[in-house]
Amino acid sequence: MGRWTQVSAPDLDGTLIRRGDSGYEDARADVVWNGVTPARFPGVIVRAASERDVVRAVDYAREQGLRLSVRSGGHNWSGAPLRDDGLLLDLSRLRECTLAPAAGPDPPTATVGPAVTGQELVAALTPHQLAFPVGHCPTVPVGGFLLSGGLGWNSRAWGASCADVQEVRVVTADGRTVDCTEASHPDLFWAARGAGPGFCGVVTGFRLALHPHPVSIMTTSCTFPLADTARVTEWAEPIARGLPPYVETAFVLMASGPATESVPPGPRISVVATAFASSPETARQALEPFTECPFGELEVAGEPPTPTSYAALHEGASAVWPPDHRYGADNLWAPESYQTQLTRLVDPLATAPSGKSLVLAPVQPVSEDPALLSNMAFAPLGASYLVCYAIWDDPADDPANGGWLREAMAAVDPRGGGRHYIAEADLEAGGPRAQSSYAPAAWDRLAEIKARWDPDDLFHSYLGP
Template sequence: MQIVRHSAPGYEEARIGRVFNARRPSRYPLAVVMARNTADVIEAVQLAIRSNCRVAIRSGGHSWAAWSVRDNSVLIDLGEFKTLQVDPAALRARASPSITGKELNGRLVHEYGLMFPGGHCPDVGLGGFLLQGGMGWNCRGWGWACERVEAVDVVTANGDLVHCNKDEHADLYWAARGAGPGFPGVVVQFHLSLIKNPVFRSSGYLYPICEYRRAFDWILSLTPGYDADTEITVVAQYPEGREELCLFILLVCMKPTAEEAEQALLPAQQSRPDGTVEEWFCKEDSLHAQYENQGKANPDGHRYCADNAYLANETADVAAVLEEAFTTLPHRKAFALWYAMDPCSRRPLPDMALSLHSDHYFALYTVWEDATDDERCTAWVQGVMQRVASHSVGAYLGDSDFQARQTQYWSEENTQRLTAIRRKWDPEARICGYLGMEYVSSTRPWRDGVGSTL
């Protein structure tokens, strides 16, 4: 186990080198542990206990708020802890948290003809993604990625290793599917249910932004009841090679055969409004190509400010509510997104911490390069979200920053249940948890946990 202590050579790289957002935080762990296996994680937690300090965990480093970088903590960095075992006959896999969606599917697709609906951005690690619920590939039809987590292996806040599923330590298993960074332990292994890799076909319709209302209203009317194997997204963006802001509507169909995909995509093709500046129908596509596109839209080494909301199902005019967000982007690399969640949003969820969603997922991904643009870009995001908030029923944990804005992330019942589970498994508040949110406990408050012996 490699330990990089504060002020030691390599500390700054260990502290923030794997943080995706170039807006790096001014927070300083006492030490960073580069864990390579479960034994290292156990030893790191025990080190924190002996040193009277707290524990933070980094899987992929993709959190916009850099939740893993915490003052006076032992940061357990899982970047070098990569394991994957696949049972293709049983459609099962075991994977460590720092495995990214692209790494996982790179093996599953090419070696086994299988797939897991991980994060859209290729370098998102499984750990944060699944703990926060996992709005993965075709979430509207296939459901949340965390629903495919059958068990987790966890190092608890007191350094014990436990296996958790619906029968063993069921409360931790419940929390592991939606608690996010408030999970009261360190997941070291996810046990996953896989699917057979489908055929990918896509249709795309690019409109000038002056057609925003007509095009957006069309897709909003089309989505309810649309083929459940088709992911439907609306994006405001400045396309590569074009000067003008555009509205891009993308349908990605994932079916067993190309013929089935064509039939699924046909209703959109037949009903689309005219006026596109570019379009294609049922183009041959792939998971690899989608990762390439997502990587370009989310470039490394850039500054990010993200926020999101679930719009209430009864919102009368979704296009009007989102018009400012989609038509006034503050930077050419920024984009606004609407993601269809129906029919997933209309069915009862399994018994798990994740408990909040709606038909309409909306997110802002404001991307820029120059630190002098920080105030302008973040103020734009804050202003837009303030005006959207009255139409919102909450937000997705994975695209949230509690220091910038707080809203509802779980149902009231699940919030109380999660608080009780955290209190039970981590009474000393060893795990850092939610950045900027107070731990709700009537018996034991969060401690600062400043260690002096590290």
């Protein structure tokens, strides 16, 4: 594929912006939710207003010899849609959200555009007492989230979010629009459930199976000094693994927690558990083990089991991952226990250059029921899982925080060669980050599907160093 040169624009309902045009830099920066905008510059950006625009943009890129990348919502930490030269197809205006009620034996479904956010989907479903395992951050759009597999709220019970994808509508490299299911174009359907930013097409819509809204959502937490990480994880991990699948438990390691009446600000570890239960009594009973810590005298803060909602959970996530900040992120699936892995991160967290940085480590973040992992490129790849986030706000601190993130990940993966989750992997770090986000057979099958559906390599593959 050649470099971009100025040619006539396709007929669009949306807009086309060339590099050098007024508004180009704003459009380029808007592609990434992260305040860090990578120094990569598409030759032209198409902001699609319709599926018709998507088809015309794909045809235009193919006819002009332009490589093509796709942005559905912009939450990818590495800014994978931003590539030099070529055409960037921005789907952020495709925000359809339509509910279809249950009809006889057929359960209710939702048809959503790729730019619909988790927060918007929750708002549409809750009045109908329906739910979906949306992403933990409210502003995460469903497009990239579902394409990557999706580790969402209550995924330990409901499975990876892509398990509830019943159909995807795809514009292919030759400009066709195809509806993909288990029975129709099953290879593209399989790839669309986990391939992430390397998917060889443009998904313009998803049909989603929905769940009954939990009768009770309840959360509890307990917080300790970070120095007690080994003791806290040794106590809490077996409890978390033994609880019903509708209880989601996570360790959160913070570079600096707030002061309390008894202790000054300092690094912390929290155990946060949320039950998505059939009754308040069931939820409260499931969370009770976390209220009976044998070394409770070390606790510096805590919240008893308290009713909450998806909207409130999203508000809490917004406070942890605030907008208008600069981010770096990387993750690891590993065979070791949470005690082993998180203890390795105590010293890096305690010396982080930003007090806002943190590590999130959900215990069993996704159901491992084979029925909920079938027919998808995504798979959990280890006994423990964690994501390390560098969070800061001053551009002058970019080198320090970027370096800290990679040093922290080296500490937790000292031999290298760890496995990753494509949605939050540091794709520009050393090593084959994309390839190590898949089982070997899945990686080979993804390559075969791309060769079949995109033989001329129109679509950019995975971002790398």
